Structures are given as C-alpha cells and as structure tokens.
Amino acid sequence: MFSVSRDFAPPFKLISPFFILGSFFYLASVLYIFFIPAENITMLDTKIFGFVHLFLLGFVMMTIFGAMAQLVPVVLEVGHFGVELFYAIWPLLAIGTLMMTVGFVSYPMLLPFGGVVVLISIMIFILEIFLTIKKVKTLNLAMKSMLLSNTFLFFGVIFGFLMSLGYSGLIEVDINTLLRSHVFLVVVGYVVVTIMGLSVVLLPMFGLSHGFSQKPLQNALIMMGVSILLVLLSSFFKITFFEYAGYILAVAGLFMYFYFVQTIYKTRARKEIDIYAKSLIFSYFSLVASLLMGIGYMVLGFEPLLLSSGWMMFFGFFAFAVTGHVYKIIPFLVWFERFSPLVGKQKVPMLADMLPQKSSSAQFVFCAIGVVVVAVAILLQNDALIKGGASFLLMGSIAFVRSVFYMINYK
Secondary structure: OOOOOOOOOOOHHHHHHHHHHHHHHHHHHHHHHOOOOOOOOOOOOHHHHHHHHHHHHHHHHHHHHHHHHHHHHHHHOOOOOOHHHHHHHHHHHHHHHHHHHHHHHOOOOHHHHHHHHHHHHHHHHHHHHHHHHOOOOOOOHHHHHHHHHHHHHHHHHHHHHHHHHHHOOOOOOOHHHHHHHHHHHHHHHHHHHHHHHHHHHHHHHHHOEOOOOOHHHHHHHHHHHHHHHHHHHHHHHOOHHHHHHHHHHHHHHHHHHHHHHHHHHHOEOOOOOOHHHHHHHHHHHHHHHHHHHHHHHHHHOOHHHHHHHHHHHHHHHHHHHHHHHHHHHHHHHHHHHHOHHHOOOOOOOOHHHHOOHHHHHHHHHHHHHHHHHHHHHHHHOOHHHHHHHHHHHHHHHHHHHHHHHHHHOOO
16 A cells, blocks of 8 residues: 655645535536437537536546645655646636536537636646656656646647637637547546546555555556557547557456456455445446446447446546545545644544535435436437436435535534
C-alpha cells in the first residue's frame, strides 16, 4: 500500500466548490434525461452530445479535478506548483460546460465560446499538474498514469475545440474523424486511465490492502495507451484493422484492470461492505456489463446495444466510482481540517459518523435501480420506461446533493 502523506494538502475551501458543483451537475444531468426522446435516438444526436458534455465535464471531470487538487500533492509528496490556479478552474469549467450544453441543444454559435472557456480551464489544470509532477524526481505507477492521462486530455480537448468550431460553422473539419479521436482521448484516455491509475492508491488505502502485485494494472495501462494510439491512427488514416484492434485491446485492458481490482478486494483487511464498497462493486459490475454490450454491438451491429453500453459506462461505472469515492474523500478532508487539531483535547467524531447513512443509502438504491431500468429501456427503445428509470435517478441524485452538503457542513 502507498505511504500517503497529508503535509502538502491544500485548504478544503479550495476543493469544496468542485464537489458542490459536481453534485449539482449530476442532478442536472438526470433532469436532462427527461427531455431526451427514446425513439430514433442515435449516438450522433446533438441532444446526446449535450447530455454527454453536461455529465462528463460538469460532474465527472469537475469532481475528478477537485479530488486531484487534493490527491496529486498527497501522492507525489510535493506541494502544488500554483495551488491558487484551482480557484480559476472551477468557475471557468462550470460556465464553459453550461455554454456548450446550451450550444448543442439549441444555439450552435455558443459552442466555440463555451469550447474556449472549457479549453482555458482544462489547460490551466493540465499545466498545473505537469509542473507539479516535474518537481518529483522518481515517478511511481500512479504518477505515470497521471502523466499519461493528462497528456491524452491535452490532445482530447484540442480536438474537441476544433469540433466546436466545426459544429458552429466557423471552420470546415471532418467531424467524424475528430469525434472518434476526441471521445477516445477524453473518455478512455483521461477518465478511464485516471480512475485506473488512482485505484492503486485509493483502493488499498480505503480497503487496507497489502501484498498485491501492481503488474496487472501496469499491463492494463499499457494496453489502454496502445489502444488509444491505434484508434487515433485509424481515425486519420482510415485503417479499419487499427480501429477494431484498438477496441479489442481496450476491452482486454479493462478486463485486466478488473482482475487487478479483484486482487485488491481479496487482499483487503477491512471486510465491511459500506456505501463505498457497495458503490464500487456496482460500478465494476456496470463496467463488465458495458463491455459485454459493447462486444455485442461489434458482433450484431444493433445500435441500442451501443447506446446502452455507453449508458452503463457513464451512469453505471463512472457515476458510482465517483460518488463512492466522494463518500470517503469529503469526510476525510473535513475531518482533517476541522477536527484533527482537536485530537487529544476533546472528543472528535469518527469518519463513519460524518457519513449521512440514510441519504447515502437512498442515493445508492435509487440510482442503482434507475441505471438498470434505463439500460433495459434503451435496449427496448421504450420512452416511458426511460422516464421511469430517470425518476429513480432523480430521487437518488437529490439524495446525493443532500449528502454532499451534509458532509461538507458537518460540525
């Protein structure tokens, strides 16, 4: 298990806006589902683009950026290069996300402006992370994954910005070529690789796991990196073999990662199945379901399988992996800043005391049911069933917002 130091942790007031805004964007993403018609919907529908950007930028990346603001100096054991830069990242990312969502839904001319704001926000984040990593002499596996994922993010947002200019009609670009590269670089190259890389720190830390090999994760990261390069080559040189080889290698890399997670789970000392463990278990089962449906789409060519696969990846794997870690990260940060100075002087709460049991359990149950119902509804192309699943997700997302505020304001 990694030796984790807290000496370089930034103040919680720097990080809390990322978690608060992330929870509201999660709620907004669920509300958005009620306005997406199930019939004749395709992956290239602008409503889907708006939904994906609202969810990924507003919830997933906003929360990851906040967590990285804390975890990067903790894992690297060096101070941030410019920690004050994070005060500019969250408002820019929030404004840019809203502008891009509205642009996809009804005003395409907003896309380049929203794209510029998002580009500036993410470039500030990438520059700060790179300059912080530069201060480290020896890179471990977690640090290498950060370096790799942020490199992919850099190119991903560049392609995304070019696409926003193309959608608005300001320049002529091959949207289909850039789209595949943009999706793979951001979703797989950044989000997935970041989750994989941080797993080697967070999973052993929260599960008290020891004596496991990092080799499966190292191999999985190499496979993911090669798969992304193959997909990029296939996009620009129109080589179909590279495209499918990249997809197959990415699926194999994710199954290898799943094996690594299973190894950590078996070697953990903390056996209790709390909301964190439940969330991760559901997220990894969602990942497997997503991969199986993705394979089914490659074999059968039935597009609802692809849509349902993407849904399980986003709202099953990403959402539950993020919310599960939020239930661990926020209480720890609040406890360390607010209560650690009082240790030995007066009674202080345990981390478990700072977790809202009812609302966190409600979030898990309602969201898990909602994710499964919507996945089935997409396969059946049943609009009423999608709205029913979205109703469960709405209750769960409201409970999640309530939980975030409860943990942040715990006294």
